[in-house]
Amino acid sequence: MSQSDLQIAFTASDRPEAQAACERLKGLYGGVDPAVADVIVALGGDGFMLETLHTNLERRTPVFGMNRGSVGFLMNDYEESGLRERLAMAGRAVIHPLQMDAWTEAGQVHSGLAINEVSLLRQTRQSAKLRISVDGRVRLDELACDGCMVATAAGSTAYNLSAHGPIIPLDAPILALTPISAFRPRRWRGALLPHTAKVRFEVLEPDKRPVSATADSFEVRRVAAVEVRERRDIALTMLFDAGRSFEERVLAEQFTA
Known part of the structure; x- marks a missing residue:
């Protein structure tokens, strides 16, 4: 699938900065309903990432988080430009609940x-x-x-x-x-x-x-x-920027004072 054909759904936590970012990104990239999306972009903190994964248990659409909250270990940096390119190059982390x-x-x-x-x-x-x-x-x-x-x-x-x-x-x-x-x-x-x-x-x-x-x-x-x-039969997918994989974050965390 080409970058231009990628169907993106945007969701946001109730934090004002997350809601404002969601509206800006929809203006830049459009947006579809999560029920038909190829990828969901979740704007908020780690808690909202978990909430998004839970609400997506049936379709199990890949989720790309961008940090607009207080904690962002599971999130990517917030940046409005080049989103389609980031999604196309993102690495996948599969988790089982x-x-x-x-x-x-x-x-x-x-x-x-x-x-x-x-x-x-x-x-x-x-x-x-x-x-x-x-x-x-x-x-x-x-x-x-x-x-x-x-x-x-x-x-x-x-x-x-x-x-x-x-x-x-x-x-x-x-x-x-x-x-x-x-x-x-x-x-x-x-x-x-x-x-x-x-x-x-x-x-x-x-x-x-x-x-x-x-x-x-x-x-x-x-x-x-x-x-x-x-539950090995349930596989959920998080997306991370190239070079910023979940594995790299876990490794770096072990060397943080």
Whole structure:
């Protein structure tokens, strides 16, 4: 497909600078409905990139982000000129989301997809107590903590990194299991798991120590158990400027003071 034939959809977060940029780009390049686009240009921050990927789960159109927000690790630099050329030369990063199945204390089951991470967090001043199993085998009988998460490679530089979890190259078939403020065992720093692993969290003492579970922005309160696994059958594509690949950003992040 030639550059001139590329059908571009523009979407923007509700930030004024993102909305203004969206209108300028539509004036320069036109714009089509995301339902018929060859590529979606998302204007905002990393949160809006995740939102755009989630809303695009059925069509799975490639998304090229441009930073008009506060955080832009998943975004390209904002530049109005030469957009069609940038899109034609952009590199692709394919990511696979996590499936979260959460059972509440009331026995209800809620499911969601996470592009960055599935996280469990205490709901009150009491620390959470979790039992963690991997592929049906209990690996940690009791973790006293503020919470715990399973992060994808794409999400390893987000909440996972803030919780001192490892940065994972995008093409590594690995998931990060990372505790959040672990109290006991105090020295446990998490684990690297094969991407095929199924992780199960059981909430201990849920009446006294209620826990919520979140798949990106989808939250379930007062969970009793949560299972997490990778959905290899779902492939989402982010586009990055030539020479500014996601892999290069991940590598550079590990050498940032």
